[in-house]
Amino acid sequence: MSTHFDSYYYHRAEAELDQAQRSEHPAAVRAHYTLAGYYLDRFYGTQDEGISASLVPDRGEC
Template sequence: MRDDTTYFYARAETELELAQRATHPEAVRAHYIIANHYLDRCYGGGEAAVADGDASGGDDDGAGEPPEGPASRD
């Protein structure tokens, strides 16, 4: 992995941990959104989502739920 990809992945994992520890629903949601942005930077989906006018990188149906993928924790 490139150095910036490694950094973005580590930041995503940190945000997921913060989301799991947060108690306020809006804080949980914010941490998951930030984690998704970092994962988009790792896997190349970030710029297309923002260019389409969707700054969150996806729909809001899963607010407060962990993102699917290798960084999510069970």
């Protein structure tokens, strides 16, 4: 079941992917794809894999 917070992470990932598609500089493209991956980690609940979960605010911090 999707919650408001889950939906937030999914929409943020989509926004980052859109930004990556529009970016021209390779470093910006890489940064947007990386952020999208972090948001998708949170959406799919893989908080225990690497540091990605610590870079996106916890649900209580939004």
